[in-house]
Amino acid sequence: MRVAGYRAITCAFLLMLLSTLQVWAQLPQPSDTVYLTSGRNKIILPFKLVHNLIVLPVRVNNSQSLNFILDSGVQNVLITHLHFDDSLDLQQTSRIKIRGLGEGYTIEALHSVGNTISMPGVAGENLTVYVLLEEVFDLSMRMGMPVHGIIGYDIFKNFIVKINYSTQTITLYKPDYKVRKKRKAEEYALHIEDSKPYLYGSVRQHNGDSLDVKLIVDTGASHSLSLYLPTNERLSLPPKVMEAYLGRGLGGDINGKIGRLPGFRLGKYNIENLTANYPDEQAVKHALNIAGRNGNLGSEILKRFTVIFDYPHQKLTLIPNRKFKEPFNYNMAGFEVSTPLPGINFYTISNVVDDSPAKLVGMQPGDQLLYINGRNCTELQLQELLNMLDSRPGSKLRLRLKRAKEIIDVNVVLQSKI
Incomplete structure (x- = not known):
């Protein structure tokens, strides 16, 4: 066909x-x-x-x-x-x-x-x-x-x-090839269940409680950790969280909360002060009883390592790279960007979070981004633009927008809510 x-x-x-x-x-x-x-x-x-x-x-x-x-x-x-x-x-x-x-x-x-x-x-x-x-x-x-x-x-x-x-x-x-590993490399057991890779780590929560979690290793998830609260009564929300639209799965919208975890440990590697997603139970109800997993480990953590997946021998190797100690940032502006013409630097606002800096200055979905901090957006690659939204609390974004035939100038001050 x-x-x-x-x-x-x-x-x-x-x-x-x-x-x-x-x-x-x-x-x-x-x-x-x-x-x-x-x-x-x-x-x-x-x-x-x-x-x-x-x-x-x-x-x-x-x-x-x-x-x-x-x-x-x-x-x-x-x-x-x-x-x-x-x-x-x-x-x-x-x-x-x-x-x-x-x-x-x-x-x-x-x-x-x-x-x-x-x-x-x-x-x-x-x-x-x-x-x-x-x-x-x-x-x-x-x-x-x-x-x-x-x-x-x-x-x-x-x-x-x-x-x-x-x-x-x-x-x-090839599966029988002996891959050379650096001295800093650490090897973990990789559990392949129903064609999916799992490993065990430990999360340290705000109340001092540490517990082991089973996570799917997901190179197709852009976040750091996603934890499913209903899978373990000891899993709890951090004291400061923000409501968030986490994305869209095959079954529809995924809503939930974003907060910070004091720590996440994988073997000898301790990752501190990281962001974590907590999807609403309704959004993940079909995943709650699959393989006893508590969530997934995404690429915001994986990108801090060179990662060797060895499915044939059920092993995973991590080697930290120069990004290992970088802080875990997130979008503090409160708006998301899309490119209606993929491959062309033409950007529009696709979503504005309630009670966010973007919402407070009146930004709306459909607004076209013309300039950001004096730079013409046609000269910015998408990743450059997104990095500006993930900057430090207190940073100011000077934006020029186009809404229908109207040109609008706004200042958005990045604000951390977690």
Whole structure:
């Protein structure tokens, strides 16, 4: 079946909670193969890092190069968005219903088996592909570049995967290759359950209580930690939290709270004063009884290490990089930005948080950002702009906005509420 140019979708705050994708049908899983096309033991692939998410070029069947997020929490290839000039030659398709985190409903998708993928030096055969048929996410607009889908377990299970966030490269090793590790490296048991990777850590809460937590390791989540309060009666909210729109999953909006944890420990590494998300119970109800997990560990923490996923031997290795001791910031301006024309530096306000600095000065969804601190926004890459929103409390943003035909100047003072 040929799929061409349908309008699809993506995510809001990029809380990629696709790890709970459930297929509502008993579907046979084919025996797939992903391998290096050369005779070498490894291959190095560059990637783009946007919103802490890894973006790789991937071809599906005979398609042109498409941009995929590498998500350790998703099992099969998931197509979330195709532009009008994109096409796939999908094999053996059928319609199914799927659901994930969020407060909404199930959605329809195409299920296709017998497909191929390719990246430079890498090929995959007989793969399962899902294509969403409804608008759920909006990754391209949120990431400032065309994003077409998500890939995960098909890559991780067939290789030892080394992610170097500092150099923005991924090295894929054959499963029997002996990867050299630096002295600072620490190795952890990685528990693969239902195609998803878990590890155990310890959170230190504001009341001094420390408890062990089981977390899915999720390269497709842009946050640091997400903790599910109903999974353990000892888990509690920090004394200072803010209501937040955390994102959008396959099942709809994900709301909750953001606060700070005094500490999170992984083996010998103690990470202090970090931000944490606490999704509302309704938004994560489908994940509460899966594998006894208490939440997920996202890329705001992972990017502070070089990370080696070894699914074949069920091990995870962490090597701290220069970002290890950087503070954990978050958006203190109270507004979110999207790019209606992905790939072009044209920015609009997509969401304004109630009782935030942005709300207090009258900013509204749909406002176009023209200038920020005297800089023309057409000269700013999305990540540069977002870094300004994550600055220090008390910092002032001088904004020039366009609303319909009106030009508006406002000053937003960043304010920490947690």
